[in-house]
Amino acid sequence: MALQQLNPPPDFMATIPLDHFLALPRPDTNIGRPDGTIDTTTLAAHDFDVDTRSGFMPPDPPMTRLPEQWEAWESALDEAIDNKLQLGDKADLSENDKQKAVRWQSDIRQIPIIPTTELKTSEILLRRAHLVLAWLMHFYVRTLPPSSDDIRIPPPITVPLLQVSSHLQLPPVLTYSDDVLYNWALRQPVPLTYESPTPALNNLRCLRLFTGTTDEEEFYLASARIELQGVRALSLMRATMDEAFVGDDIAIQRISTYLRHLAGVITDMKQTLLAVRDGCDPMTFYNEIRPWFRGADSDVGRRWVFEGLELDPELKEPTELSGPSAGQSSIIHALDIFLGVDRYSHASHVTGHSQTPASSSSQASSSSSSISQSSSQSTSTSPEKSLPPSQSTSTSFLTRMQTYMPRHHRAFLRHLSANPRPLRALVESSEDPSIKEAYNIAVSALKVFRDAHVQIVAVYIVGPSRKGGRPDQELKGTGGTNSMMFVKSVRDQTAGAILKTT
Numbered sequence: 001m002a003l004q005q006l007n008p009p010p011d012f013m014a015t016i017p018l019d020h021f022l023a024l025p026r027p028d029t030n031i032g033r034p035d036g037t038i039d040t041t042t043l044a045a046h047d048f049d050v051d052t053r054s055g056f057m058p059p060d061p062p063m064t065r066l067p068e069q070w071e072a073w074e075s076a077l078d079e080a081i082d083n084k085l086q087l088g089d090k091a092d093l094s095e096n097d098k099q100k101a102v103r104w105q106s107d108i109r110q111i112p113i114i115p116t117t118e119l120k121t122s123e124i125l126l127r128r129a130h131l132v133l134a135w136l137m138h139f140y141v142r143t144l145p146p147s148s149d150d151i152r153i154p155p156p157i158t159v160p161l162l163q164v165s166s167h168l169q170l171p172p173v174l175t176y177s178d179d180v181l182y183n184w185a186l187r188q189p190v191p192l193t194y195e196s197p198t199p200a201l202n203n204l205r206c207l208r209l210f211t212g213t214t215d216e217e218e219f220y221l222a223s224a225r226i227e228l229q230g231v232r233a234l235s236l237m238r239a240t241m242d243e244a245f246v247g248d249d250i251a252i253q254r255i256s257t258y259l260r261h262l263a264g265v266i267t268d269m270k271q272t273l274l275a276v277r278d279g280c281d282p283m284t285f286y287n288e289i290r291p292w293f294r295g296a297d298s299d300v301g302r303r304w305v306f307e308g309l310e311l312d313p314e315l316k317e318p319t320e321l322s323g324p325s326a327g328q329s330s331i332i333h334a335l336d337i338f339l340g341v342d343r344y345s346h347a348s349h350v351t352g353h354s355q356t357p358a359s360s361s362s363q364a365s366s367s368s369s370s371i372s373q374s375s376s377q378s379t380s381t382s383p384e385k386s387l388p389p390s391q392s393t394s395t396s397f398l399t400r401m402q403t404y405m406p407r408h409h410r411a412f413l414r415h416l417s418a419n420p421r422p423l424r425a426l427v428e429s430s431e432d433p434s435i436k437e438a439y440n441i442a443v444s445a446l447k448v449f450r451d452a453h454v455q456i457v458a459v460y461i462v463g464p465s466r467k468g469g470r471p472d473q474e475l476k477g478t479g480g481t482n483s484m485m486f487v488k489s490v491r492d493q494t495a496g497a498i499l500k501t502t
């Protein structure tokens with residue numbers, strides 16, 4: 001089965017309402033392709049925006065600037081970066097830096113509220129607008145001086161950001177897609193060819209950085225490279241599903257081979273994850289880079305107030321405001337779902353908060369929130385809105401993170417979850433021991449990936465916090481979790497998915 005065949009059958013398309021996301025045009029249909037590019041997007045790109053060459057990353061480098069009409073946003077972001085604005089709570093902030101931030105914030109308040117209607121003609125414009133406005137918002141919030149007052153975000157940012165986010169069904173906050181998926185360009189503009197269809201891992205650079213450091217760039221690129229390595233994983237998943245459809249002895253043998261290959265791909269991803277240490281210094285990451293990502297749930301006792309909601313009756317108070325996290329990476333979720341590990345790793349008790357019970361595979365249950373249950377939460381008003389969003393819900397952290405993914409990718413994961421021939425059930429019911437062995441090798445590789453991730457969290461968060469890093473944030477993840485406890489818990493849950501062999 002090709003990726004494009006993962007689409008719903010034609011009769012399904014006939015029954016969906018016109019405003020359903022599957023009835024929407026493909027991402028760039030309204031503005032056309034950039035000059036000189038060939039439209040090789042697949043049918044899967046139409047529905048799921050997953051490309052056979054680049055997976056969840058777009059195959060062509062993302063848009064770098066909005067058209068003239070929205071230039072005020074782009075210029076404001078340029079200014080923040082060119083002026084090297086510093087974190088407002090930096091210990092040794094100079095008077096000059098403080099004044100620069102005050103001037104920039106005042107300029108932001110003077111920007112007119114630019115209409116977003118014409119952005120809605122194109123997914124690509126909307127994505128770029130989300131990226132620029134979310135970066136502006138994080139610059140605005142994080143350059144404010146420390147205080148116990150609420151953080152008031154001005155209407156020139158909030159109104160268009162909320163409008164764009166509502167259209168994209170995304171939370172109005174910086175997401176992994178703004179930092180990683182749509183924040184890259186090619187170092188050397190090499191055309192993709194039939195022989196090398198995927199951008200080379202060493203030919204990427206980032207479009208936007210808060211700090212201008214290579215450490216920050218390498219941090220984002222580690223995830224981008226893992227996304228691109230995931231292309232091979234997606235293709236193995238697709239081949240496995242083909243064989244599962246046939247289901248005979250030869251198919252079982254082939255699936256066993258694919259699963260062993262998949263373990264190899266996951267091992268490569270682990271190596272890339274560990275290689276982040278070559279280019280990103282832990283103290284720089286902890287003290288200078290990571291604080292820019294912090295979302296509303298990292299601000300203890302300070303609310304984020306979105307000014308100007310009254311200007312558009314359609315706008316609602318946002319409830320999902322966690323900072324970006326690679327927990328929003330669709331490729332890792334896809335692996336979990338494909339291997340049937342999500343039943344464990346996404347179990348509803350793995351919320352990432354200290355009240356989370358100690359992990360144990362026996363706790364995994366079918367009560368783990370499914371992607372379809374969570375997908376509409378991003379812009380809805382929570383009845384518990386007085387609580388910080390991530391603490392007001394018992395939804396698992398990873399399920400909640402799916403609401404921060406581009407909606408086409410969320411749809412892909414939902415579709416993968418609905419696979420009528422789930423791999424794990426097939427393995428459990430097979431009498432051939434080789435498939436169980438191969439399945440366990442693949443799940444073990446994912447567990448080992450998460451072992452490495454636990455090491456990374458120890459090096460980049462626990463270590464620096466012990467060396468006198470920022471005390472307020474010490475062990476919290478940017479997604480608002482109690483980081484070490486959480487990543488270990490997901491790792492242990494993954495280990496719990498390994499099947500017993502007789």
Ligand code: HEM
Pocket residue numbers: 219222223226227273276280285324325326327328329332398450453456457460461476477478479480481482483484486487490491
């Ligand atoms: C310096 C590098 C990294 C650090 C310090 C780091 C830290 C963290 C932390 C603290 C969490 C907990 C959730 C949160 O509150 O955000 C998390 C979750 C997660 N991170 Fe990372 N991370 C790093 C790199 C990566 C990379 C490159 C990937 C691969 C795409 C990745 C994948 C994940 C995933 C999938 C989760 C969800 C938990 C899981 O599924 O195991 N991380 N990370």
